[in-house]
Amino acid sequence: MADAERIPGFNTLAVHAGAKPDPTTGARATPIYQTTSFVFDDVEHAASLFGLQAFGNIYTRIGNPTCAVLEERVAALEGGTAGLAVASGHAAQVIVMQTLLMPGDEFIASKKLYGGSINQFNHAFKSFGWNVVWADPDDIASFEAAVTPKTKAIFIESIANPGGVITDIEAIGKIARKANVPLIVDNTLATPYLCKPIDYGADIVVHSLTKFLGGHGNSIGGIIIDAGTFNWSRDKKYPMLCEPRPEYSGIVLHETFGNFAFAIACRVLGLRDLGPALSPFNAFLISTGIETLPLRMQRHCDNALAVATWLSQRPEVAWVSYPGLASDKYHALAQKYVPKGCGAVMTVGLKGGFEAGVKLVSNVKLFSHVANIGDTKSLIIHPASTTHKQLSDAQKIQAGAGPDVVRLSIGIEDKEDIIADLELGLTAK
């Protein structure tokens, strides 16, 4: 039957993947299974669930049917084999690394990352004995030069937050394959609507669902997607995946679960033992948000390009960093990796420096002054007077948060209203 063989398109998957009408009630929307635990059929059923011989629900810290809809949906959109939803983007990164690294191991990370990830890698991860080695995405050879026998993974962002850096995923993927370590791509700013890192060699994709996937600024969440591409057993470098697990009567996860073993390891070892589970209510809000992801992302991109073009012609503006602009350093990479648009986030340098930044965030009315991105609403922040206030000027500039820099996350309002609001802020006395 031709219909059964048809592979649904991205818009269809965004609405339907992972979900079906509730078999007991007929409810068309996915129910919020707001329960901590699930009744076993009998003692044998319970034993088979606990022994990983059968799939099923036990306890919401390990899995929940509302969260499962979200996991299947994002895995389908990214082209992965399985997903694991967790409490935040940062929790996703902890669980991925805890599954891959032992104390004393290293991972290579792009130095152009979300500031929260730079902090997490430099401080929290070091206290676990996981050592980050920084590389420069503008110098691909620096990734290869950073590989040592202790390297267990490479971590990059597809579009880096906030500078609008487009990373050459395919080139770094080749380095990861040569080193036989997985490539992890944080795809938060692009979302699978704009870019699917697995097509370019990513083995693991992580997201902060808090941003564009949820899309409405109402829930914190994160997800891990297993591409199913990595051979965990080849060099015996990943004991969580290729050695017998004493807590599951000697099962070897890679042997038993094949191309979704990484997602299983993250769930039955990482999430089970570390505990940052996503609430079913947040999973419901985020899955509902994803239904409109393609529509919202296209509007975010179209509005952002219009705003970036307008800003780049303003006398108050020294520079605009947005890869959608033809003059941007990353424009050629953007045409390869994000041809439909470059997302909503840009940074802007103001000629008037620190005072001009404070004036702009203080005088806009439609924009909200918040530490977030990826809302339907337009958002603005002046890092030098807020998130990066404690740093010296030199450190601020190094972090891409110099005194003149303002970060914008363009919403899905009418672009004329967004531009009029920025004009108000730029020209205020």
Ligand SMILES: *Cc1c(COP(=O)(O)O)cnc(C)c1O
């Ligand atoms: C926000 C963000 C994170 C962290 O996600 P949380 O949900 O806030 O924990 C990680 N990576 C990127 C690119 C982000 O923008």
